[in-house]
Amino acid sequence: MIFVTVGHQMPFDRLVRAVDKWAAAEGRSDVFAQIGNTDYRPSHIRYTAKIDPSDFRRYMAEADAVIAHAGMGTILTALELGTPILVVPRLGRLMETRNDHQVATAERFLALGKVEVAMDESDLPGALARLTGKRRTPTIQAQASPQLLACVRGFIQGSERPK
Structure with missing residues (x-):
């Protein structure tokens, strides 16, 4: 299952539309999204x-993979659980x-x-292809070291x- 989350402060229709379009093109029925408060209703993913x-x-x-906005809580939770994550940052402009x-x-965690x-929706298919098959490996701990x-x-x- 691919889990999509946009957070809760503001709508992120650009991401939801891009994933909905990708799921239709790829014939994916295993996508579930938290879409926030928005007027857009996806046609090809559960939400x-x-x-x-x-x-x-x-x-x-x-989830086998997560697609999300670049919220710190979402990124850190995915890293703690070892769930591969594709980050699509919200844009101020x-x-x-x-x-x-x-x-x-997003740039820092990518580095x-x-x-x-995926900096924009055209990057989504390629980034998802790179994400597919990544191993689940927790990379951070939930607690600070002693x-x-x-x-x-x-x-x-x-x-x-x-020091």
Whole structure:
């Protein structure tokens, strides 16, 4: 199953339309999307407007791949669960978000080799092809390491300075 999520703050019709078109062209019936508050209703994918946090995590864990906006919570959850993720950043110039912080996020995680990125809808098919068959490998932990916590505690208490 491919899970698509757009977050909840603003609609992201550009992404939903692109995935809907891709699913139709590829004959995919295994796509489920959280589409947010929008007037656009996909024709070729299953969808819901909202998902509660426990169901969101379950969909992320069960998915073979995730297609998402470049929200930090979504990216970090996918990396923690080891679910391959394709990030499509919202663009400020299209009024999908307030500025281009999602572009910066997507570029940084791409440079780290943690995500696939499609900067616009024409990149979606190629990026999805690269994502297909990627192994599920958790790349981050849900909790900070004991060493990091000890360093932060020491810094706060003034007994240790970061190196």
